[in-house]
Amino acid sequence: MYLLKSIFFNIAFTLMLLEGINCEVDPQKCVVWGPGLHPERIVLPARYFFISTVDSNGVPFSKSPGNIFSVHITGTSKLSNKCSTWMNILDRKDGTFIVRYKMYHACENLKIQIKYNKMDVADSPYVIPGPVYPEHCYCPEKNFENWQESYGCKRKYRQIEEDLKHFTSVNFSFVQEMVLSKFNNPRSTSICHYIVRENKVFRNCYGQHVGFKMFMDEILLSLSRKVELPDVEMFVNLGDWPLIKNSDANPLPMFSWCGSDDTLDIVMPTYDITESTLECMGRVTLDMLSVQGNIDKSWNEKLEKAFWRGRDSRIERLKLIEIAREHPELFNASMTNFFFFREEMEKYGPKEQHVSFFKFFDYKYQVNIDGTVAAYRFPYLLAGDSLVLKQESKYYEHFYKELEPWKHYIPFKRDLSDLVEQVLWAKGNDEKAKQIAAAAQTFARENLLPQDIICYHALLFKEWSKRLSEPVKILDGMDHVPQPSKDSPHKQCSCHRQFQNINSHKEKDEL
Numbered sequence: 001m002y003l004l005k006s007i008f009f010n011i012a013f014t015l016m017l018l019e020g021i022n023c024e025v026d027p028q029k030c031v032v033w034g035p036g037l038h039p040e041r042i043v044l045p046a047r048y049f050f051i052s053t054v055d056s057n058g059v060p061f062s063k064s065p066g067n068i069f070s071v072h073i074t075g076t077s078k079l080s081n082k083c084s085t086w087m088n089i090l091d092r093k094d095g096t097f098i099v100r101y102k103m104y105h106a107c108e109n110l111k112i113q114i115k116y117n118k119m120d121v122a123d124s125p126y127v128i129p130g131p132v133y134p135e136h137c138y139c140p141e142k143n144f145e146n147w148q149e150s151y152g153c154k155r156k157y158r159q160i161e162e163d164l165k166h167f168t169s170v171n172f173s174f175v176q177e178m179v180l181s182k183f184n185n186p187r188s189t190s191i192c193h194y195i196v197r198e199n200k201v202f203r204n205c206y207g208q209h210v211g212f213k214m215f216m217d218e219i220l221l222s223l224s225r226k227v228e229l230p231d232v233e234m235f236v237n238l239g240d241w242p243l244i245k246n247s248d249a250n251p252l253p254m255f256s257w258c259g260s261d262d263t264l265d266i267v268m269p270t271y272d273i274t275e276s277t278l279e280c281m282g283r284v285t286l287d288m289l290s291v292q293g294n295i296d297k298s299w300n301e302k303l304e305k306a307f308w309r310g311r312d313s314r315i316e317r318l319k320l321i322e323i324a325r326e327h328p329e330l331f332n333a334s335m336t337n338f339f340f341f342r343e344e345m346e347k348y349g350p351k352e353q354h355v356s357f358f359k360f361f362d363y364k365y366q367v368n369i370d371g372t373v374a375a376y377r378f379p380y381l382l383a384g385d386s387l388v389l390k391q392e393s394k395y396y397e398h399f400y401k402e403l404e405p406w407k408h409y410i411p412f413k414r415d416l417s418d419l420v421e422q423v424l425w426a427k428g429n430d431e432k433a434k435q436i437a438a439a440a441q442t443f444a445r446e447n448l449l450p451q452d453i454i455c456y457h458a459l460l461f462k463e464w465s466k467r468l469s470e471p472v473k474i475l476d477g478m479d480h481v482p483q484p485s486k487d488s489p490h491k492q493c494s495c496h497r498q499f500q501n502i503n504s505h506k507e508k509d510e511l
Helices: 144-150 158-164 171-182 213-226 273-276 315-324 342-348 357-362 378-383 419-428 430-447 450-465 491-494
Strands: 011-016 032-033 047-052 068-077 085-091 096-103 108-116 126-128 191-197 200-206 234-235 301-309 331-337 362-366 387-391 410-412 479-481
Touching: 047 387, 068 085, 068 096, 068 378, 068 410, 144 450, 158 273, 158 450, 171 234, 191 213, 200 213, 213 450, 234 450, 273 450, 301 315, 301 419, 301 450, 315 331, 315 419, 331 362, 331 387, 357 362, 362 378, 362 419, 378 430, 387 419, 387 430, 410 419, 419 430
Parallel strands: 301 331, 301 362, 362 387, 387 410
Antiparallel strands: 011 068, 032 047, 047 096, 068 108, 085 096, 108 126, 191 200, 191 234, 200 479
16 A cells, blocks of 8 residues: 655655565665656656665565655745655555656756655665756757767667668658648548658648647657757658558658558557657556556466457457357456447447456456557556467557567467467466566566657657658648647746747748
């Protein structure tokens, strides 16, 4: 059990755990790390860092110690003298804790103090003279390479190299003409033409359903507040299905949230994981950090069944319901909604009530089946501590090529013909199944956290900009996507770098 006390002006959080264990935590030997210890250079919607508990013999704890930690974040602000901050702590149940905090305006002399039994933990207190900016402040680093290094971003990603190898030099005037000729069909596709020029965002959208442009708007605006992006332009597919067939003699560059084996779309992190990154500790409850801190049962306490909930967006999901009914001792699988196969509702229903995603992990095995395309819940399943069984699929997200079957997940055939066999294997090889689940969790922690999602987008756009053979020019009629008015550096942020008005732009004919 933990007790959360949060106030806006001087946050103190106390984590109390009921189950004690014999070994005592050694505050000085504990390890504290993560981007949240460097908030002056790593700006995230919610900062986070980790505490790994270690005993007096230097041995890390493998489960939560039954003791009290407290974390205090203090600082000064020009607006209200004290920093306005909200924080919580998530217990991973493996001896480590995630500390998350969200800032509401710029702070100076930020101090993060971590204590155990009134003793400082590791190198606490961590003092950051400042300035430290919240996510909404416009204060981009001018040098992209310096920013990339300070964020600890990878220098390359396999998927980016794979996607961009088809485009060495791109004449975007020609691309624009061809894309609009082929895809400007409001009934079937929705796309947006985006331009970033002088670190400002512009777009034109085409199609009947363009609401998902908000996800692309938000990531581009967020990145441009952090670093000066290169001038770049691209077309973004707002639908689920990738569009560019690999049989095309001259493939067109199209950025999409999902790729497939028979298409050549340039894959970005999905809108789902991007939103959970930008809205961490905001309007979403499920993100790559929260899923790690809301798991109640240890491996040995979990139910030895394969769990699945979802809607009827693929026929194999109906097949799963049939299998689950034939093997109730192995599966707990039900539909939550019918849309694509409504005529089958009587056979495969009734619809089950919503189950909290965190409760999925009360079960030892998780079934991941494609929806319309790849199932975007996959990253969160990997981050949990259950074994993931994944359907073989032609669809993939930006990180799939880094995964290995039988190392990070158990594969099963696309038609589900060996799914029962794989669940039985897991039941008969419990220790190996546990190791695979742990490897998946490690992968998610090292590759899919908010810092990683920000870095992937930034490097992708940077590498893409190198392919453009023409100067980027804003076109007549393009909509300027402004930073929110509250982001003005004159109102809250007092950025130490000097800028022109962030929401102004030159006349188009001057560009």
